Amino acid sequence: MTAALRAADLGQIRTKDGRVYQITPEDALWLARAVKYEGGDPAATAWTYAQRWALKRWSGTLASLVRAHSQPINPAWDEASDPNCVNNPDRCTSAALARRHDAATAMWSELGGAADVVLAFAQARLPNPAPRATDFADAIVSRGFLTRNPGARVVLERGNWYIAEVGALDWPTNFVEVVFRGATSGASASWTWLPWAVGAGAIAAGVGFALSRSR
16 A cells, blocks of 8 residues: 555654654555645645644544545545535536546555655654644635634645634644654744734634535
8 A cells, every 4th residue: 555654664643732643554645645636735734634633632543534624535525426526516527526536546656745745744854834724725715714713813825725723723833743763843943823814713613614625
């Protein structure tokens, strides 16, 4: 699946409140698929999923979290008969379904730069360009999400918009880190908040909406 990649080649995600998760080869494969097919900033996408894992206190694998969120590899979008496709036929054309099939079946050796990014992430060699970001989407979907959730804040606009949801806004910059063989990676030294936010005060209802469901 991931050629010679082993769990021993991969680090752990750790949070300041004591949670620890060992990244597996399966996690790395699905994360690389998402990184390649989601577009946007590859490093920010990888780190957003680690931070989403922390915010949601996800009890399953990182791979299952990525698949549940990332539309290109989400099994709920891979057949024209799926409810998501029935309700959004323009996003389930033959070409779109074929692309999702390619995304969900791409091998590690076929993922090129995305695999390189994920390996650097999992080996604590990739600085975090979007601290606290826990969700992302294109600009149109993100604007709708921010309108419904005025407590959320954009931390990076780079292809996709990377958004810190309520619950992550007060985290220390390096609340989520990756540790591997004595090395630790986290926020880039040059990172700062974007100079604007949307709203003040959170709306609790709908904060957990996965932006990718509407892409």
